[in-house]
Amino acid sequence: MADKVSRSGEEEENGKSSSISVSGMQFGYDGQPPLFVEFNLNIFPGSRCLLVGANGSGKTTLLRILAGKHMVGGRDVVRVLNHSAFHDTQLVCGGDLAYLGGSWSKTIGSAGEVPLQGDFSAEHMIFGVEGINPIRREKLIELLDIDLQWRMHKVSDGQRRRVQICMGLLYPFQVLLLDEVTVDLDVVARMDLLDFFREECEQRGATIVYATHIFDGLETWATHLAYIQDGELRRSEKLSEVDELKSSTNLLSVVESWLRSETKQEKKKPITASSLNQKTSPFGSSPFTSSRHMAYYR
Ligand SMILES: Nc1ncnc2c1ncn2[C@@H]1O[C@H](COP(=O)(O)OP(=O)(O)OP(=O)(O)O)[C@@H](O)[C@H]1O
Numbered sequence: 196m197a198d199k200v201s202r203s204g205e206e207e208e209n210g211k212s213s214s215i216s217v218s219g220m221q222f223g224y225d226g227q228p229p230l231f232v233e234f235n236l237n238i239f240p241g242s243r244c245l246l247v248g249a250n251g252s253g254k255t256t257l258l259r260i261l262a263g264k265h266m267v268g269g270r271d272v273v274r275v276l277n278h279s280a281f282h283d284t285q286l287v288c289g290g291d292l293a294y295l296g297g298s299w300s301k302t303i304g305s306a307g308e309v310p311l312q313g314d315f316s317a318e319h320m321i322f323g324v325e326g327i328n329p330i331r332r333e334k335l336i337e338l339l340d341i342d343l344q345w346r347m348h349k350v351s352d353g354q355r356r357r358v359q360i361c362m363g364l365l366y367p368f369q370v371l372l373l374d375e376v377t378v379d380l381d382v383v384a385r386m387d388l389l390d391f392f393r394e395e396c397e398q399r400g401a402t403i404v405y406a407t408h409i410f411d412g413l414e415t416w417a418t419h420l421a422y423i424q425d426g427e428l429r430r431s432e433k434l435s436e437v438d439e440l441k442s443s444t445n446l447l448s449v450v451e452s453w454l455r456s457e458t459k460q461e462k463k464k465p466i467t468a469s470s471l472n473q474k475t476s477p478f479g480s481s482p483f484t485s486s487r488h489m490a491y492y493r
Contacts, residue, residue, distance in 0.1 A: 213237040214370055214402040215261060216274040222260060222267045230256060230426040237431075238404060238419065240369075241396050245413060245434075245446075246406040248423035249454050254406040255296065257423065258372045261404065262294035263287060275370055290366025295359070296374030317350075317358045318343035327365045335361045338387055353379040360388065371395075373405040389416050410446040422450075424457055 215238040223229035230253050238244050246254050260267050263280040270279040278286050286292040321332065321343070336343070339357040347355060356379045364371075371392070377385045393416060395401045404421075407413070420437060422430040430453075434440065439449045 211239050211241075212277070213274075214240045214242075214276055215404070217261075218272060218274075220260070220267055220272050222256070222265065224256075232426070234426070234428060236421065236428060238402055238421075240400045240402050242419045243392065243396055243403045243405065243417050244419040244421055245410075245417040246404055246421050246423065247408075247450050247453075249457060252423045253426040254423060255374055256426075258294065258296060258374050258404065258406055261370075262292065262296075262372050264294075291369040292372075293363055293366065293368035293370070294372045294374075295363040295376045296372070313348065315347045316343065317341050317345040317347065320347065320358055321361055321365070324362060324365050328367070331367065332365060335364055338391055339384060353381060353384070356380060357384065364391075367399065367401075368395075369399075369401055371401060371403045373403065373407075375407050375409075377407070378409065386412060389413075392416075410450065414440070414446045422453060429453075 215236065217234055217236040220231050220234040221229055222231045222234075234257075236257075246257065248254050256265075259265055260273055261275060261280055263273075263275070263282075263284070263286060266281045267273055270282055273280040275286055275292055280286065280292070287294075321336065321341070335341075339361050341354075341357050341361055345354055345358070347358065350358075356376065360376060363376075377388060380388065389412060392403055392405075396403060396418075405417070414434070417434050420430060420432060420434050421428060430437075437449065439452070440446065443449050443452075
């Protein structure tokens, strides 16, 4: 698999410069070994890139970094639309960079153990966003089949999710980062939304990165695929160039085989004090330092 890994610093595809560019990124959570070490990735305008990997491989963290939610390195390490994802706040404030992740909860806060709820209508939420093109807003409300009278604390998870998605898409984004947001949607809503995303990429040259474990219908939707294992980019290529997809029935079975072979390699690793400290890390000099590998032996 290693020969397929793309770590190139190439910044152009078909004459277009990348809309997302990560170069030599290092990142780790406080007190933990680094998750990303010398991580590189380039994604180009018009791409619909699937981000796949096992639980805990780093997909959410990567999307949050791209969304400018973590400061990582200097201004040149994580670039979105040729701006620093973290430092250039206009990217998010102006609506060019949109991130849809996590899920809205029914409660809006808590006083000690007591959850506080707010009674807001879908209309209040959606029409509360200023400066929106009314045609785009109507299109999204219709596409997501939102009833503007819904009270946000009384609707189902999927209904609340529709409002969340609608609000995230109100501005005509240039880069959209999706973290498993279609999980609560019914099949019709999911397929309509995927069609809308495709249109946005084809008509406006928008770029989408979509982290998901649900591959239904994505074989013909995605243009690119990035596969992460333990914070390492193992594959980054056009979907049409994934060899295994030529001989396999679907994306699900291809990704399943990658993840299964990951597990086997993991099991084969000899367990030694030095292997527990393999990643070069300021925290990794002692066999007693906490690490994900050590978690197996507690
Ligand atoms: N806030 C945090 N503090 C410390 N460690 C974290 C935090 N969030 C995630 N991690 C760790 O970082 C690693 C990557 O987590 P991340 O959520 O990015 O994975 P993921 O690929 O999105 O997983 P999943 O498919 O389960 O959503 C995991 O080992 C996780 O335990």
